[in-house]
Amino acid sequence: MKKLLSFFPALLALALLTGFVADPTGYQVGDKVADFKLKNVDGKMVSLADDKAVKGYIVVFTCNTCPYAKAYESRIIELHQKYAPKGYPVVAINPNDAATVPGDSFAEMKARASSKKYPFPYLQDETQQVARTYGATRTPHLYVVTRQGSDFVVSYIGAIDDNSEDAKLVKTKYVEQAMTDLLAGKPAATNSTKAIGCTIKWKKS
């Protein structure tokens, strides 16, 4: 028993190293997500579990400063307006290190959310732990999570649509396609896409 006990810290360390910290890939479609508690621009803390009525969330890692995030800003607002009434509100998370990018400070986030009248929470991922856990790499980077009992499961990862420059030239609206499937109770036919974005500005270690 003593031997087993002394072995335990080593096991724990190994689990920490391999399981939680050093997983560079983050969530895959089908994974259960861990809930988070992040500060919204209104000063309140927000968790996925807060709203018992939702069917899921459209979680968007985005920021104030990236031209791609800006190009998609109004499309993110439209996603919320279209899908919040259907049970899938948007939750926007800014993972950028404000020391590296002053334009992504909490004060600047507040200003952006208020000037653009964000109809959804805009949360600061100050420790960047949420972005790391999700495996987000860029802004914007989007995850649709669907409620299964008391859990939320990843249903779609990737891009909003296939043309960042011009919403009018979009041929395929990836998220809307996935949402149509999900709202019909089916898995998303296309559950993972890619798109260019700005690297998340990680804190310098």
Added chain:
Amino acid sequence: MKSFTLLLLAAALLWAAPGRAQQVSVIKFADLQQRLSRQNDTTYVVNFWATWCAPCVKELPLFEQLGTSQAGKKVKVLLVSLDYASQLDKKVKPFVQKRGLKSEVVLLNESDPNSYMDKVDPKWSGAIPFTLIWNGKKNRRATFERKFTQAELTAEINKFL
């Protein structure tokens, strides 16, 4: 003799002036893919960047320096701009001119990254800067979805030489 010196001087000035400035060709992914599959003994360093990407812009001098630090070795740099094609004359060309970039620059004119990204590398999630280094003859290939330091880039290139 005097006129000859003047002529030399004029020629030298012409060489140094923007007459030698880099052209930026606009290419489709099929063209790029062809270039990304060359099988010879040259080590190719292909960096995906954009004028709007701050870490990319900061990193560009490292790739430019390869031209001098790896001179005499078979290393070729290609800078692939992911700026919108509509920004070619407004942003990309002036940027290339102003920075005096000597490496070859192309602009990849594809509106849907999802149509080509996996073909560059399935591991590429979509963030830039993104760099691909390969040597066809040595059958070696590596990709990096992050910004390099000088030391890191040199170390990676050395693995290919």
